[in-house]
Amino acid sequence: MxxxxxxxxxxxxxxxxxxxxxxxxxxxxxxxxxxxxxxxxPDIRTAMVxxxxxxxxxxxxxxxxxxxxxxxEMGVPSDTIVFADSGGFDFESGDVDTTPKxxxxxxxxxxxxxxxxxxxxLSPENRTAENKDRVERSTExxxxxSDHHDGDALLFASVHGxxxxxxxxxxxxxxxxxxxxxxxxxxxxxxxTDYEKVTRLILSARRATDKHLHVxxxxxxxxxxxxxxxxxxxxxxxxxxxxxxxxxxxLPGFGGIELHRIDELNHLPCSCPVCATREFDEIRxxxxxxxxxxxxxxxxxxxxxxxxxxxxxxxxxxxxxxFQGNGVTERAYxxxxxxxxxxx
Ligand SMILES: [Zn+2]
Numbered sequence: 175m176x177x178x179x180x181x182x183x184x185x186x187x188x189x190x191x192x193x194x195x196x197x198x199x200x201x202x203x204x205x206x207x208x209x210x211x212x213x214x215x216p217d218i219r220t221a222m223v224x225x226x227x228x229x230x231x232x233x234x235x236x237x238x239x240x241x242x243x244x245x246x247e248m249g250v251p252s253d254t255i256v257f258a259d260s261g262g263f264d265f266e267s268g269d270v271d272t273t274p275k276x277x278x279x280x281x282x283x284x285x286x287x288x289x290x291x292x293x294x295x296l297s298p299e300n301r302t303a304e305n306k307d308r309v310e311r312s313t314e315x316x317x318x319x320s321d322h323h324d325g326d327a328l329l330f331a332s333v334h335g336x337x338x339x340x341x342x343x344x345x346x347x348x349x350x351x352x353x354x355x356x357x358x359x360x361x362x363x364x365x366x367t368d369y370e371k372v373t374r375l376i377l378s379a380r381r382a383t384d385k386h387l388h389v390x391x392x393x394x395x396x397x398x399x400x401x402x403x404x405x406x407x408x409x410x411x412x413x414x415x416x417x418x419x420x421x422x423x424x425l426p427g428f429g430g431i432e433l434h435r436i437d438e439l440n441h442l443p444c445s446c447p448v449c450a451t452r453e454f455d456e457i458r459x460x461x462x463x464x465x466x467x468x469x470x471x472x473x474x475x476x477x478x479x480x481x482x483x484x485x486x487x488x489x490x491x492x493x494x495x496x497f498q499g500n501g502v503t504e505r506a507y508x509x510x511x512x513x514x515x516x517x518x
């Protein structure tokens with residue numbers, strides 16, 4: 175088991191890890207608004223934002239440049255620890271419309287605590303020559319960011335790799351040639367159903383550095399326990415928003431359940447503040463409530479893992495139980511366990 179707990183000092187405060195960064199869609203023109211959660215879930219004082227999207231939304235960007243606080247704009251407490259990624263996911267086509275210096279200036283202007291370097295995600299078509307070029311460009315951008323970075327905020331180099339060797343070599347190269355407080359592994363979303371590959375890539379990153387390791391985009395309710403088991407320090411998630419959009423109800427210990435399959439029921443099986451006080455029908459109809467519950471579900475899953483670790487329960491026993499009965503995730507965990515045991 176590679177699970178670990180650390181503290182990370184950020185300008186806004188100390189971050190106890192492992193931790194989830196709920197993705198905030200501030201800056202995006204989208205109907206899927208992130209509901210206010212920070213006041214109701216005390217252990218999630220974190221948010222992941224897209225620096226590029228914020229800069230591109232003129233009225234808001236003007237307000238921020240005039241001194242408005244990003245946290246006020248988001249409606250979150252001033253002690254919320256903000257991780258600003260570069261918005262690299264929007265560069266999937268390969269055209270990058272920002273520079274490492276510009277990106278840092280935006281991240282600084284919004285008062286982010288953690289800066290993710292500009293990156294070009296791997297092509298989902300998996301063309302090796304093209305991907306080699308993208309890995310090299312992301313690596314150069316990270317080193318450029320390291321050269322321009324000063325101040326108290328933390329800098330995480332965004333890393334991509336299509337093989338375990340590229341991940342390990344890239345991390346080593348960045349470690350030798352730049353100054354980073356941690357690393358953030360990307361391009362996992364397109365291959366998320368290939369649990370074996372994802373597990374191998376994450377383990378390769380985990381073995382290559384002892385510094386903070388973030389994984390972009392995989393913090394859903396099923397992946398979360400796997401990431402914790404693999405020693406990942408932080409992850410981000412849009413699963414709570416996306417699932418609510420599909421009327422999917424996330425249930426700790428299980429995954430997503432489609433509400434339209436359920437007819438007669440007065441109350442949902444969760445004791446979060448959303449479900450505890452309302453009837454099923456009200457929650458089913460209100461996407462904001464569903465989104466809030468879904469975030470509670472992610473928080474509960476994380477709390478449960480932390481509790482198991484703190485109570486000295488054998489984590490592998492817990493996960494055997496956690497993944498029992500679902501063929502796909504059971505197999506994924508089996509693969510992770512084999513690979514982790516091989517490390518010893
Ligand atoms: Zn609930």
